[in-house]
Amino acid sequence: MKKEPENFIANIVEEDLTEGYQIGELKFRFPPEPNGYLHIGHAKSIFINFSLGRKYNAPVFLRFDDTNPLREEKEFVLSIEKDINWLGFHWSKETFASDYFQQLYDWAVELIKNGYAYVDSQPSAIMAEQKGSPISPGINSPFRTRTVQENLELFCKMKNGEVLEGSHVLRAKINMAAENMLMRDPVMYRMLKNNHHRTGSTWKIYPMYDWAHGQCDFIEKISHSFATLEFNPHRELYNWFLDKIPGIEGVRKPKQREFPRLNLSHTVLSKRKLAQLIENGVVASWDDPRMPTLSGMRRRGYTPAAIENFIKEIGVTKREGVAEISLLEFFVREDLNKIAPRVMAVLNPVKLVITNYLVEKEEDLQIHSGSDTGVPFLTKKTPFSREIYIEEKDFQENSSGKFYGLAPGREVRLKGGYIIRAEGVVKDSQDKILEVYCTYDPLSRSGSGTPESNRKVKGTLHWVSVKHAVPAEVRLYEHLFTSTSPYTDNDFTTSINPESLRVINAFVEPAVREVQSGEHLQFLRTGYFVVDKESRRDNLIFNRTVSLREGSGYQKKN
Numbered sequence: 001m002k003k004e005p006e007n008f009i010a011n012i013v014e015e016d017l018t019e020g021y022q023i024g025e026l027k028f029r030f031p032p033e034p035n036g037y038l039h040i041g042h043a044k045s046i047f048i049n050f051s052l053g054r055k056y057n058a059p060v061f062l063r064f065d066d067t068n069p070l071r072e073e074k075e076f077v078l079s080i081e082k083d084i085n086w087l088g089f090h091w092s093k094e095t096f097a098s099d100y101f102q103q104l105y106d107w108a109v110e111l112i113k114n115g116y117a118y119v120d121s122q123p124s125a126i127m128a129e130q131k132g133s134p135i136s137p138g139i140n141s142p143f144r145t146r147t148v149q150e151n152l153e154l155f156c157k158m159k160n161g162e163v164l165e166g167s168h169v170l171r172a173k174i175n176m177a178a179e180n181m182l183m184r185d186p187v188m189y190r191m192l193k194n195n196h197h198r199t200g201s202t203w204k205i206y207p208m209y210d211w212a213h214g215q216c217d218f219i220e221k222i223s224h225s226f227a228t229l230e231f232n233p234h235r236e237l238y239n240w241f242l243d244k245i246p247g248i249e250g251v252r253k254p255k256q257r258e259f260p261r262l263n264l265s266h267t268v269l270s271k272r273k274l275a276q277l278i279e280n281g282v283v284a285s286w287d288d289p290r291m292p293t294l295s296g297m298r299r300r301g302y303t304p305a306a307i308e309n310f311i312k313e314i315g316v317t318k319r320e321g322v323a324e325i326s327l328l329e330f331f332v333r334e335d336l337n338k339i340a341p342r343v344m345a346v347l348n349p350v351k352l353v354i355t356n357y358l359v360e361k362e363e364d365l366q367i368h369s370g371s372d373t374g375v376p377f378l379t380k381k382t383p384f385s386r387e388i389y390i391e392e393k394d395f396q397e398n399s400s401g402k403f404y405g406l407a408p409g410r411e412v413r414l415k416g417g418y419i420i421r422a423e424g425v426v427k428d429s430q431d432k433i434l435e436v437y438c439t440y441d442p443l444s445r446s447g448s449g450t451p452e453s454n455r456k457v458k459g460t461l462h463w464v465s466v467k468h469a470v471p472a473e474v475r476l477y478e479h480l481f482t483s484t485s486p487y488t489d490n491d492f493t494t495s496i497n498p499e500s501l502r503v504i505n506a507f508v509e510p511a512v513r514e515v516q517s518g519e520h521l522q523f524l525r526t527g528y529f530v531v532d533k534e535s536r537r538d539n540l541i542f543n544r545t546v547s548l549r550e551g552s553g554y555q556k557k558n
Contacts, residue, residue: 006315009048009226009259013056016224016255025252026058026223030084030091031213033065034076034197036271037286037293038083040307040328041262047311048226048259050089059092061220065213066098067206069196077197079286083294087304097212098198100219104207105159107215108170108188110246112151117188118144119154120171127169130176131184137177138184144173158191161204165191172211174240182237186210214238217254218245225254228261229320262314263322266479267292268487282496283480289543290480290500300477301520301530301545303339306331325479329546336520336528336545341378344415344462345508345523345542347474349389351466352406354420356439357386362467366447367416378521379511384417387466389507391525394461395436397425404459406436412459415524419444419457462524469507472540475532476502506542513537520545 017023028049032038038046053060062084066072084091111117120127120143132138146154155170157163170189178184188211195201217225227234235256242253261269268274269292277283277291286293289300297307309331314323344367364381390406399407406412411421418440426435443452483495508523515521519531527547535541 006317008318009257009316010052010055012257013052013224021223023056023058026052026056027061027221028052028058028224028226029061029063029217029220029222031063031065031216032080033068033071034073034080035068035071036076036275037079037291037295039269039271039274039292039294040264040267040297041269041292043087043294043307044259044262044311044316045226045228046084046087046089047308048316050084050091052224053092058223060089061093061095061222062091063095063216063220064097065209065216066096066196066198067209067212069192069194069206072197074197079295083298086294086298087307095216095220096198097207097216098196100212100216101199101203101207103219104212104215105205107245108207108211109152109155111172111188111244112155112170113148114244115148115173116244117151117170117172118146119151119158119168120144120185121154121168124166124169127187131181132176134179134181140176141171141185144185155189158189158205159203161191161193163191165193165204167191170205172241180233180236182210182233183240186237210234210237211241214242214254214256215245217256218242222254223252225256227256227258229258230261231256232258259316260318260320262311263320263487264292264328265322265325265484266481266486267325268481268492270487273492276493277480280493282493289475289477298518299530299533300543301336301528302328302332303335303520306335309335322485332546333528333549336522338375340520340522340528341375342522342524343378343509343512344382344464345472345474345506345512345526345529346389346391346462346464346469347504347506347523347526348392349464349507350392350395350433350436352388352390352420352436352438352463354386354388354438354440355423356442359386361386362465365416365445368447375522378515379509382416382509382511383465383468384414385465385467388414388463389466389469390461390463392433394459395422395433397433405461406438406459411457412461413444413446413457415460415462416446417463418442418446419452419455464507464509468510470510470513470540472506472508472512472542474504474506474529474542474544476504476544508540508542512540515540522548 030049050060120141130139169187171185174183176184189205192206238256287295287299310328362385365384367377367382394405396407406422408422411419413419420438420440422438424437425433443450478500480500481495482497486492486495515531517531517533521529528545529542532541532543
């Protein structure tokens with residue numbers, strides 16, 4: 001029996017339930033900052049929190065950490081909502097940190113009154129120098145001894161925008177010699193006179209993450225606050241701020257625990273770096289199919305089930321690691337193999353002329369799936385005529401023993417159709433093959449019941465009738481980075497793959513004209529594709545999601 005993947009986060013919740021927590025107390029949250037689109041790394045956090053919610057029938061809040069008006073936009077809020085719904089999850093309540101700005105401000109005032117916070121009027125560079133280093137203590141600010149009244153007055157002026165932006169910050173008064181650098185009088189509030197996407201110009205000061213996050217968890221009665229591993233040093237500060245909330249005595253506090261972020265080969269998972277790719281024109285948008293954003297993966301044809309199975313497989317361990325993108329692609333193939341209708345499409349065509357097939361003759365051939373999963377072809381019948389396209393790679397003028405395609409004097413079967421034999425070729429002045437002349441056995445049609453229809457040949461080729469072929473733009477995507485670990489490079493742009501996108505003109509069978517945006521297809525013997533959002537009935541566009549497994553062609557396996 002397959003061993004269940006490790007999930008130490010789920011174990012923490014189970015342990016808490018045996019040590020006093022009640023199931024009715026459980027409440028989780030996913031707290032993205034709306035400053036970009038979600039990526040596959042966020043999917044790990046989404047699955048952790050929402051899966052726990054499903055398991056215990058506990059509420060899960062979607063809380064937007066909108067404390068920085070410089071970078072946050074309504075567009076990002078909408079995209080995050082869409083991505084979470086696409087993954088199949090639904091939040092119990094949608095909230096914003098900005099919902100609690102007044103409460104956070106009031107609590108900050110209480111900290112000032114109780115001697116736990118002060119207004120510092122030094123430049124940020126000086127404050128950074130005074131922090132010291134991990135091996136040397138910091139230096140107290142000369143403003144650390146301001147009176148409570150002076151601090152209150154200055155903080156009020158900051159709130160009202162009556163002082164210059166950047167001239168003051170509010171800092172917690174903790175310990176400038178603390179071993180944990182984050183405990184050395186961290187900034188709680190800074191001034192920003194930019195309009196906020198929800199509160200407009202109401203506020204001129206905005207809380208820092210460490211001050212807002214834990215307090216929002218407390219307000220919402222979140223039982224477990226899960227964050228990625230880089231927030232482990234923040235836990236001490238998280239708890240210190242919670243301890244300073246008036247009336248905290250006897251009330252259960254949220255419990256912060258950390259898990260390693262998802263690292264994926266050939267990928268960068270930093271919103272800052274992803275935004276840089278867009279700004280530099282490397283990719284077109286946040287939902288470019290080469291992007292590791294959930295919207296990009298959706299546009300490329302990845303499925304929620306594939307992403308969920310991938311997240312489950314890698315588990316939630318305490319150790320940092322790198323997941324191979326090939327593992328994600330495996331689950332994409334596995335899911336699409338079960339749901340994607342098969343069609344015939346020729347990406348790099350060479351024309352075959354069947355010389356003994358009547359010029360005016362046409363017929364509809366019955367195409368059978370041949371799929372172990374039972375997924376049918378998109379259409380039951382496909383038109384056939386004297387001239388057809390096959391893949392260029394399926395014909396070799398000088399073939400080797402391991403080649404099972406079409407070659408002079410060799411027979412192959414056309415999928416759902418006849419056995420043909422290559423007789424000759426026509427080339428241009430550059431020795432490029434323009435046409436291949438063939439003959440066919442009229443008694444060999446698949447499913448006709450004749451002895452010839454059961455005759456065995458080594459190769460079966462997919463095809464498209466030239467007369468009925470529908471042109472389509474096909475976008476072939478590869479990894480965006482040639483390096484397996486671009487996230488470790490100082491300049492990750494040096495490993496951008498110049499061949500990450502190739503656009504070719506292909507031909508598909510006529511039934512494909514009716515497909516809609518977002519539909520998945522398997523191009524027979526080629527790969528899995530999805531209809532792009534820009535596709536139209538008279539201008540079909542397909543994105544390659546992933547190729548078929550190795551060995552899907554006619555190269556003989558050893």
